[in-house]
Amino acid sequence: MKITIDDKTFEPFIEYSMIEKRIRLIGIQMNVDYEDKVPVFIGVLNGAFMFMADLMKEIHIGCETTFVKLASYHGGTKSSGMLTEEFPLSMDIKGRDVVIIEDIVDTGRTLKFLLDKIKSLEPASVKVATLLLKPEALEYQFDEIEFIGFEIANDFVVGYGLDYKNLGRNLQDIYRLCGQQLPG
Numbered sequence: 223m224k225i226t227i228d229d230k231t232f233e234p235f236i237e238y239s240m241i242e243k244r245i246r247l248i249g250i251q252m253n254v255d256y257e258d259k260v261p262v263f264i265g266v267l268n269g270a271f272m273f274m275a276d277l278m279k280e281i282h283i284g285c286e287t288t289f290v291k292l293a294s295y296h297g298g299t300k301s302s303g304m305l306t307e308e309f310p311l312s313m314d315i316k317g318r319d320v321v322i323i324e325d326i327v328d329t330g331r332t333l334k335f336l337l338d339k340i341k342s343l344e345p346a347s348v349k350v351a352t353l354l355l356k357p358e359a360l361e362y363q364f365d366e367i368e369f370i371g372f373e374i375a376n377d378f379v380v381g382y383g384l385d386y387k388n389l390g391r392n393l394q395d396i397y398r399l400c401g402q403q404l405p406g
């Protein structure tokens with residue numbers, strides 16, 4: 223069923239049952255990859271809160287969890303390219319195995335900014351897990367993106383942590399903007 227959020231209409235895109243299945247598989251892969259380690263999972267607020275919560279329930283090795291908050295755009299459907307650190311990293315990650323948890327990598331500007339920051343803190347390793355990836359929008363090549371939920375087309379999406387004008391984060395499923403309405 224279509225839904226309306228503020229001035230835009232969205233249609234069902236990825237059902238929660240699909241998200242759950244994908245997260246279970248990513249969890250299995252992480253449990254193997256980090257078997258002998260105690261990784262630090264860094265969730266990127268706000269969007270990654272649901273993905274982080276569900277993913278952490280699938281992690282059965284010792285690990286630490288923390289969050290950072292960045293802002294890359296201000297409420298609309300387009301990235302402004304302006305980045306601010308609203309809630310910086312509060313943990314010492316020197317020599318640690320870090321996994322950044324993102325809701326979506328679109329142009330990659332946010333991730334580039336974050337990776338540069340994290341790397342300057344000298345972790346032992348850094349990998350990225352993103353629920354969604356828009357390959358056509360990507361402006362950088364990242365070797366760190368190890369875990370991907372779904373590769374999607376260049377459509378604006380909401381739900382499962384992702385917002386439109388800060389609304390819709392609570393939706394269990396992911397929806398995409400109807401038709402090819404040009405986002406404004």
Ligand code: XMP
Nearest residue numbers: 294301327328329330331332378379384385
């Ligand atoms: P970049 O372009 O820096 O974007 O990779 C990453 C951040 O921008 C937001 N973003 C979206 N949010 N639906 C959303 O609700 C989308 O389709 C979308 N694309 C990008 C998001 O905050 C992400 O962390």
Ligand code: MG
Nearest residue numbers: 269384385386
């Ligand atoms: Mg957002």
